Amino acid sequence: MQFSLPLTMLIVFGSAKVISDLLERVGLPGIAGEILAGILIGPSVMNWVAPNETIRALSDLGVLFLLFSIGLDVQLADLLRVGLLSTLVATLGEAVPFLAGWGILLAWGGTAHAALFLGAALVATSVGISASVLKRWDLLRHPASQIILAAAVIDDVLGLIVLAVVSSVARGRFNLAEIVVTAGLATTFVVVTAIWGTRVVSRLFPHFHSRIRADEAQFQVAMVLLFSLAVLAFYAGVAAIVGAFLAGLALADSADSRVRNLTRGVTELLVPFFLAGIGLNFDVGIFRSRSTVLMALVILLAAIATKVIGCGLATLSVGWQTSLRVGLGMIPRGEVAMVAAQLGLSMLMLSAAVYSVIVFVVVASALLTPPLLKVAFGRAVHQAP
C-alpha cells in the first residue's frame, strides 16, 4: 500500500464533495464545484495533487462507468427516434466551430496548419460533463437529453474523421482511401453495436450469467461486456466511452436493479475523479501574457457560441427551448481537443500558447456547462426527485 493513494483519494474525493456541497448551498450546480475542486487542489493553486497515472486511470474509469450507467438508463428506441435530428446536430455542431476556430487563428496571424488544428480541437463535444449533469438532475428522459446523447456519439465519429483529415493534410499526404476506411470502420462499429447489441445481449445474457457459479454473476458479465466494447471501440477508432455507452445501452433491457446498484457504487466513487481531473489540467500560466488571455477568452466565447448556434440551428424545428438545451449540452470539449492540441504541438504546428489556450477552453467549457444547463432546463431541474 503506497502512502500516496489513500491521501490522494481523500484530497480529491473530499474536496470535490465539500466544494460541490458549498456550491449547491448558494444555488450553483455541484458538478461545477467538483471541477473547481480540481483547479483548487491542482498545481496552479494549492498544488496538493498533480495529475498522475493513478488519477488519470481513476478518471478514465469514472467516465467509462458514467457513460455505461447512462446507457443503462436510456432506451435505444428513444435514441433512434432522434437519430436523423442528432446527425444534423452533430454535423452542424462540428462544422460551425471548425470554421470559427480556423478563421480566428488565421485572423490572429496563425499559420494555415495551426488554424486547421485549432479548428479540429474545437469540433468534438466531450459528453461526460453534460451526461453527468443530466443524470444527476434526473433529466435523461427529456427529449433534449436524448438528442444530446445520440448527437454526442455521432459527434465522436465525426470528430475522429476531422482529426484524421486535418493531421493527414498537415503531414502533406492526404489519403482519401485511408480516411474512408477509418470513417467506415467507426460508423460500422457504432451502428452494428447500437442496433444489434441489445438483441444479441437480450438473448445471450441470461444464459451466460446463469451458468457462472459466483455471486454477482450478472454484474461480472456486464463488466466483461463493458470492457470488451470499450476495447472494440478503441480499435474501431472511436472513444472508449462510446463503447461503454453502447454496452450500457445493450444491457438496458436485460440488466436487473442489482447491476445498476453496483454500477452506481463505482460511479459514485470514481466520477469525482473524472470531474476534478478536468480541473487539475488548469494551468494558471495562461494568465502571464495579456494577449494569450485575450485569445483564450475569444476562443472560449467562440467555442460556446458556435456549438449553441450550430446545434441550435439543427434543432430549431423542435422549439427554441429544446434547441438551446441541446446547444448548451454540446459545449464541453475534452479528450479529442487535447489530442488535437497535443498532436499539433508534437508536429510543431501549434505554439505552446495556443496549446495552453485549448487546455483552458477544455477546463472553462466544462466549468460553465453545468450552470448554463441549469438555467436552460430551469424548472425541470427542480422537478427531479
Place this chain on the structure above:
Amino acid sequence: MQFSLPLTMLIVFGSAKVISDLLERVGLPGIAGEILAGILIGPSVMNWVAPNETIRALSDLGVLFLLFSIGLDVQLADLLRVGLLSTLVATLGEAVPFLAGWGILLAWGGTAHAALFLGAALVATSVGISASVLKRWDLLRHPASQIILAAAVIDDVLGLIVLAVVSSVARGRFNLAEIVVTAGLATTFVVVTAIWGTRVVSRLFPHFHSRIRADEAQFQVAMVLLFSLAVLAFYAGVAAIVGAFLAGLALADSADSRVRNLTRGVTELLVPFFLAGIGLNFDVGIFRSRSTVLMALVILLAAIATKVIGCGLATLSVGWQTSLRVGLGMIPRGEVAMVAAQLGLSMLMLSAAVYSVIVFVVVASALLTPPLLKVAFGRAVHQAP
C-alpha cells in the same frame, strides 16, 4: 482515454473471473483462481500485463474496500470478546515464524543480518486473502473468523514493531525510545479508533450526511471516513487497510444497506485486481536454480507450518477445529513481507535469491490459503447461502 486502460481492465477482470469459474467447477476455490489468473497473464507466463502504477492503485483500492466492507459486516463486541485470545494468536503467530525464518537462513549459511530480515519477512500475516475467502463464503460470523480478523489487526502492529527493531539492529543503531514511540503510536491509534470510533460515528454520522445536499450523501461521508482513517493509519505506522477495516467497524451500526450495496459494487470491480495483482508478482526466474527452488519450498513449508503451529497453540483452548482454521487463516504473507524483503535488498543484506524466495512465498501462500481454508471449514462452506 488511454488505449491500455480498457484492455487492461478486460484482461485482468475477465481472466480472473473465467479462471475463478473454471476452478469452482472442479471444486476448487475461485479466489485461488483469481490469483492464478494473475500468474498466467503476468510477465512470467503470457506476459499480457505487467505490474504497473494503475494496477497497483486498483489493487490497493480493492483491498482497502475489501477490508472496509468486512469491517461493516463485523461487530466490535465480537472482536473485543476474542481480544486476549487474538493477542496471543498474533504474538505466537509472529514469534514462531520469526525464529524459523531466522534459524533456516542461518543453517543455510546466510549472514546474521540476512537471517533477521528473512525472519521479519515471515512474521506478518496479510489478511486480505483470508478476509476475501471468509467474506465470499459468508463465514464472517464464525468464531475462527473473528479471531483471525482481530489477530490480523494486532499482527499488523506487531509486524511493524518487528520490522522497526530488525532494521534498526541491521543499521547498527538500535534506539529503544524510538521503537517504544512507534509501538505506542500504532497501538494508541488502533485501540482508540476501535473503541471510540463506533460511538463517535454513531453520534456524528446522522448529523453529517443529513446536512449534505446530494444524493448518496451517506456513502460520501462513509468514503471520507474510510480514506481519512486509512491516511491516519499510515501516519500511525500501521497498514492503510487496518484503517479501512476500523472505518468499516466504526460504521457497522450506522451505515444503511445503501452504503453496503454501493461498497459492494466497488469491491466486486476491484478485488479481482488485488487478487490477480498478487499473482502478477510471480517470477518464474526462481526455478532457474535448483538450490533456490529447494530453499523456496523449505521456507514456504516453514511459513505455513509455523503460522499453523504458532496460532494453533494459542487457540488450543477453543478446540482443535477452530485452532486449525485460525492457523490456516493466518498463513498468507503480503505487503509487510515485501517491504522487509525490499528493505533487506536495498540495504544489501539480502541476496537477490532470498528476495525472490520471499516473493515466491507471498504468492504461493496466498494461492494455497483458499483451498486449505476450504478443507478446514469443511461443511460450513456449503452451509453458506
